[in-house]
Amino acid sequence: xxxxxxxxxxxxxxxxxxxxxxxxxxxxxxxxxxxxxxxxxxxxxxxxxxxxxxxxxxxxxxxxxxxxxxxxxxxxxxxxxxxxxxxxxxxxxxxxxxxxxxxxxxxxxxxxxxxxxxxxxxxxxxxxxxxxxxxxxxxxxxxxxxxxxxxxxxxxxxxxxxxxxxxxxxxxxxxxxxxxxxxxxxxxxxxxxxxxxxxxxxxxxxxxxxxxxxxxxxxxxxxxxxxxxxxxxxxxxxxxxxxxxxxxxxxxxxxxxxxxxxxxxxxxxx
Amino acid sequence: xxxxxxxxxxxxxxxxxxxxxxxxxxxxxxxxxxxxxxxxxxxxxxxxxxxxxxxxxxxxxxxxxxxxxxxxxxxxxxxxxxxxxxxxxxxxxxxxxxxxxxxxxxxxxxxxxxxxxxxxxxxxxxxxxxxxxxxxxxxxxxxxxxxxxxxxxxxxxxxxxxxxxxxxxxxxxxxxxxxxxxxxxxxxxxxxxxxxxxxxxxxxxxxxxxxxxxxxxxxxxxxxxxxxxxxxxxxxxxxxxxxxxxxxxxxxxxxxxxxxxxxxxxxxxx
Numbered sequence: 003x004x005x006x007x008x009x010x011x012x013x014x015x016x017x018x019x020x021x022x023x024x025x026x027x028x029x030x031x032x033x034x035x036x037x038x039x040x041x042x043x044x045x046x047x048x049x050x051x052x053x054x055x056x057x058x059x060x061x062x063x064x065x066x067x068x069x070x071x072x073x074x075x076x077x078x079x080x081x082x083x084x085x086x087x088x089x090x091x092x093x094x095x096x097x098x099x100x101x102x103x104x105x106x107x108x109x110x111x112x113x114x115x116x117x118x119x120x121x122x123x124x125x126x127x128x129x130x131x132x133x134x135x136x137x138x139x140x141x142x143x144x145x146x147x148x149x150x151x152x153x154x155x156x157x158x159x160x161x162x163x164x165x166x167x168x169x170x171x172x173x174x175x176x177x178x179x180x181x182x183x184x185x186x187x188x189x190x191x192x193x194x195x196x197x198x199x200x201x202x203x204x205x206x207x208x209x210x211x212x213x214x215x216x217x218x219x220x221x222x223x224x225x226x227x228x229x230x231x232x233x234x235x236x237x238x239x240x241x242x243x244x245x246x247x248x249x250x251x252x253x254x255x256x257x258x259x260x261x262x263x264x265x266x267x268x269x270x271x272x
Numbered sequence: 273x274x275x276x277x278x279x280x281x282x283x284x285x286x287x288x289x290x291x292x293x294x295x296x297x298x299x300x301x302x303x304x305x306x307x308x309x310x311x312x313x314x315x316x317x318x319x320x321x322x323x324x325x326x327x328x329x330x331x332x333x334x335x336x337x338x339x340x341x342x343x344x345x346x347x348x349x350x351x352x353x354x355x356x357x358x359x360x361x362x363x364x365x366x367x368x369x370x371x372x373x374x375x376x377x378x379x380x381x382x383x384x385x386x387x388x389x390x391x392x393x394x395x396x397x398x399x400x401x402x403x404x405x406x407x408x409x410x411x412x413x414x415x416x417x418x419x420x421x422x423x424x425x426x427x428x429x430x431x432x433x434x435x436x437x438x439x440x441x442x443x444x445x446x447x448x449x450x451x452x453x454x455x456x457x458x459x460x461x462x463x464x465x466x467x468x469x470x471x472x473x474x475x476x477x478x479x480x481x482x483x484x485x486x487x488x489x490x491x492x493x494x495x496x497x498x499x500x501x502x503x504x505x506x507x508x509x510x511x512x513x514x515x516x517x518x519x520x521x522x523x524x525x526x527x528x529x530x531x532x533x534x535x536x537x538x539x540x541x542x
Contacts, residue, residue, distance in 0.1 A: 028373070066370060066377035072385040073350050076343035097369050099394050100336060101421035103298070107336035115342040124369050126396045126416060128423025146396060151371035153398025156444060157437065162430040167437070174426060 004182035006142040009119065010207055013059040013091050014233055019264045020271075022060040022093070023256075024211065024240030025050065025082070026067045031245045033252045043071070047082045049253040050244060057260045060091035060120075060236050062209070083116060091119045093209070093236075097146060098135075099124030105134040113138045120144060122187055122209070125171050129178055139181040142207070147171050147199060150189025150212030168195065172202045185209055188227070190218020190237075196226035208235050213263075214242030224270045232271045239263055274452035276412040279389065280477055283329040283361050284503055289534045290541075292330040292363070293526075294481065294510030295320065295352070296337045301515045303522045313341070317352045319523040320514060327530045330361035330390075330506050332479070353386060361389045363479070363506075367416060368405075369394030375404040383408045390414060392457055392479070395441050399448055409451040412477070417441050417469060420459025420482030438465065442472045455479055458497070460488020460507075466496035478505050483533075484512030494540045502541045509533055 003011070014020060027043045036042045051061070063082070068075035086092055098108045098121060112118050113135075120142030123132055135143040148158055148168040158168045175184050188199055190212035199208075208227050212218040220237070227235050243263070247255035273281070284290060297313045306312045321331070333352070338345035356362055368378045368391060382388050383405075390412030393402055405413040418428055418438040428438045445454050458469055460482035469478075478497050482488040490507070497505050513533070517525035 026373070028377075064374055066374040066381070069381040070377045070385060072381065073343055073346035075381075076346045080343050097394070099367050099369065099396075099416075101419060101423075103296070104334055104336040107298075107340045111336070111339040111342065111345075115340065124367070124394050124396050126369075126394050126427060127419050127421055128426030128428070130421050130423040146369075149371060149397050151397055151400050153371075153400040156398030157396060157432075157440065158398070160432040160437070160440065162427075162432055162437070167427065167430070167432070170427065170430065 005140040006183040009091055017057055019057055019059055020235050020237050020267050021058045021260055021264050022062050022236040022238040023054055023058050023243055024062045024238045026064040026240045033248050043078050044081055048085050050256050051085055053253040053257040054260045055087050055090055057264055060093055062093040062095045062238050065096040093120040094118040095122050097122050097124050099127050099131055101127055101131045105131050109134045113141050139183055142183050142185055144185040144187050144209045145175045147186040148188045148192045148195055150191040169202060172199050176203050190223050193219050193222035193226055205229050211238040213237055214239045221270050237267055275410040276453040279361055287327055289327055289329055290505050290507050290537050291328045291530055291534050292332050292506040292508040293324055293328050293513055294332045294508045296334040296510045303518050313348050314351055318355050320526050321355055323523040323527040324530045325357050325360055327534055330363055332363040332365045332508050335366040363390040364388040365392050367392050367394050369397050369401055371397055371401045375401050379404045383411050409453055412453050412455055414455040414457050414479045415445045417456040418458045418462045418465055420461040442469050446473050460493050463489050463492035463496055475499050481508040483507055484509045491540050507537055
């Protein structure tokens with residue numbers, strides 16, 4: 003077992019949870035009492051983390067919501083990372099995809115400077131764009147396979163070599179995965195394709211966004227996506243947890259929503 | 273003509289140049305006298321800009337080389353942007369690709385906060401991942417079509433609907449381009465495919481990296497890629513310009529290399 007898969011399993015065993023909370027801090031959706039603060043995004047993140055870190059295998063930080071504040075947003079990102087407990091897996095949802103020296107720089111930035119445990123990457127440029135990330139064999143690399151948006155049909159579902167492009171990507175990822183530190187991103191709204199992806203990648207960790215606000219079906223996801231041990235999944239929820247209350251009790255409500263999602267998942271597991 | 277295409281044409285007419293200089297500031301390749309400075313990357317960028325801005329249509333800033341420094345790198349990026357003359361087109365080479373709210377946040381970050389004139393985006397997630405960028409109709413959106421790396425063969429060359437995936441992408445981009453602010457990224461090492469892409473996208477601006485260090489052939493690029501007016505191209509060079517000298521004269525040598533490339537391109541134009 004690779005160090006990355008091992009860290010996922012340990013996080014799951016410790017928390018009895020396949021939940022990944024997506025930290026997408028959107029100031030417009032913050033409770034009123036936080037909105038006016040000087041350091042609202044950091045305070046929001048810290049509260050959410052304090053109230054949920056014993057219930058989740060992972061956090062997924064969506065870089066877009068930090069980048070929108072420019073350099074200051076990346077500074078808030080750096081500070082947010084310092085308040086996440088060591089044992090929680092921290093995924094950078096940045097969907098990086100570049101080649102050669104640029105890919106090496108991104109990998110160095112995200113794994114060495116920021117210290118993320120895992121990243122999401124885009125496969126469009128092929129193996130040599132992903133390899134610099136995979137070379138960090140103690141970290142995880144979730145490769146976009148099939149995304150939860152409507153327009154995923156534009157290219158990902160096109161037929162190549164007798165199967166959809168997303169199967170070609172899954173199968174390529176499997177062949178690149180010599181250090182067993184690759185995973186796939188598969189949107190929960192695409193649950194009907196999950197079994198097909200699992201058949202190609204029987205033991206690759208799957209990061210599943212799209213539960214909750216985007217309407218993915220949890221039962222289908224778990225039935226089709228769980229690996230033979232009943233794990234191998236991280237089920238991400240962002241908005242449904244972060245913004246379950248718009249009041250002073252937002253963090254307590256986020257905790258309650260995380261508890262509910264954890265229980266719901268565990269009931270459905272084989 | 274769209275405001276973006278118009279700004280490209282004005283930049284070309286003003287400088288008589290299709291050159292785009294890629295600002296990939298790699299401290300390891302800096303001249304010795306700069307390496308030790310507190311603000312080496314900014315000083316390097318400023319010198320390069322001061323010595324080349326009258327000779328280029330555009331700068332392309334590769335975010336990887338800033339991100340490697342973390343939040344501080346984004347702060348250097350912000351200051352670098354303030355020293356680029358208004359009339360030069362400034363492209364953010366960030367290859368963003370995400371959906372929904374995340375894509376909107378990225379577009380807001382790059383166009384509103386940083387104020388870039390154009391960005392590069394990844395098409396893998398389809399139209400709704402690109403649309404939030406295209407919605408800024410006065411800015412440009414260069415969609416990755418066919419990249420210059422070896423592994424572009426992994427997916428971009430696969431046959432879909434009777435043609436390679438990159439043609440499907442070019443043709444989709446053409447159909448999304450209702451505000452005429454989309455362009456394509458096509459690697460110079462793929463010059464043999466350029467004519468085919470031009471046939472699908474006869475007047476879309478092409479951003480062409482891969483000249484110089486990566487070995488793309490300039491003559492083939494221009495013959496196959498120029499539009500009917502002899503323009504419609506931005507030919508990017510990064511390392512061959514930035515690091516043409518490792519001494520005190522690095523900026524003067526960058527200017528000389530830019531002048532040579534401009535002349536070489538202009539000789540080849542129809």
